[in-house]
Amino acid sequence: MGSEYAIEAEGLRRVYRTRTGWLRPRREMVEAVRGVDLTVRRGELFGLLGPNGAGKTTTIKMLNTLLIPTSGTARINGFDVVRDTREVRRRIGYVFGGDRGLYDRLSGLDNLRYFAELYGVPARDQKRRIAELLELVGLTGREREPVDGYSRGMRQRLHIARGLLHRPEVLFLDEPSIGVDPVAARELRQTVAGLAASGTTVLLTTHYMAEADELCDRIAVIADGRIQALGTPAELRHRADGRRVVEIEAYGVPDTAVAALRDLPGVRETALEERGALQLLTVQSDAHVDVQGDVLRELAGIRLGRVNSREPTLEDAYVAIVNAS
């Protein structure tokens, strides 16, 4: 199959039907993905960003054959994800973040040996391939220890090694850096960048804008089951052009105060991020309106830390896109 695209999705839609209760069952229908169209070129590193429940993982599961789309079509290197399941599976790797997904009782090496069998890595190549991957993810020397004792970062690196065993042409990385410490996350980003440089097509979902900004050739922002914006990181950053951002460290900002800030003249977006006891309040406004004074007046009586005014970043653009959806 000679398609120029590694991933093609047209009108991809997925509805979940749930049933709760036995005597009086309640049926619900949730439309998780509502018509996603996207194409990813071979060798491209493509980011899929979106808030929790936006439809990122469902989209990936349809693309990697674990779920059948309710409607629409998708192809991986020209192979249809519903009809040509086996051909698609030969060509893809799937890595997701978190602690689960590995056999805790086995060593890292045995986990890789088992999945090498499952993914059809020829016997004569297995030893060399596994050694290469252990080296790549920095687990050489620890491979004979039970996975039970691995740190989260080590598990995550083993996940990546597993996903690469059969040299997939397309790699799905579903929030691979979730819960990983900053050093391990940086190593992970280097590994992912290296894979893309070697020609592997990567579809990455992440919550971390800096990660997406640093790695991705193009990014799609998905919210409410639809692609809301698509472009290079620079193009998406332009979505926040003409804006100014005030960042305020605070303690105990009530929701009512955040709502009041939204009504201030010139304010376009507000976001409140919890960082332990500290809260980071981000206020986006029109660039020509200085809202800092008004904002600080609204927060009178609340304990504040550092106040910073800056140019918008990709994250600000992302917040603007998601809030507009």
Added chain:
Amino acid sequence: MKTLRLIGIGGALAYRALFNWTTPAMYVGTLLAGPTFQLLFFAYLGRQLQVADDRFFIVGNAVLAASTAGVFGGTMAVANERRYGTLGHVLLSPRSRTVIFWGRVLPYAGNGLLITAFTLGMGVLLLGLRLPLDALPGLALALAAGSLACGFFGLTLGALGLRFRDVWVVSNVSASLLLLLTGVNVPREGLPAWMISVGQLLPITHAAEAARRFAAGEGLSAAAPQLGWELLVGAGYALLAAALLRIFEAESRRRASLETL
């Protein structure tokens, strides 16, 4: 060759990964000591009630001993994938599901055979059972057939685990049914007709009958029909497990029924 590797190496690795009772304490306690005490319990109860002789209970319980490893092991071979969150990665394999999961049954069947031989040995040692030497190959055959059938029966229950989260309930009930309906401890002649019919379709019913014939010094020709039935029952469960795995996997893709994907 690749298929053989998936069955052999893949099956052995999956056994170590998914079988809960591999630690020495769990193995000895659950799979060796438990069946031995069960054997003694039924043998002494049988003596007290004069239901049958020691050989009936020793051979019956030795065959039954394979069921713990087979039924629960087979269930663990699928259901524990949920526990580790690995099911999605297994289902993303382009290899044949039937080969992957049938391969997983073999270590459990081998394990069952080992346990059943141990239990029989304990019957010989503790209760003084005498077995003709020339009966041993036939006995080994009957015990192996029973262990294999139990493994595939367990895999069938495990396949249900793709659809129903509380599959252990089914395994627990099944273990009790094997105790009651297969004639290992309760002579089947005394059971109601419907129970006898159900017992015919369960693993170890025919293996126990064949093993008793071998233990009584009867030859292969006398035990062959029961041996054949046991293999047929095992093959039936192997096919049923493969069909259920296929159906439930397809359903999971349609209905997103595997929440651990």
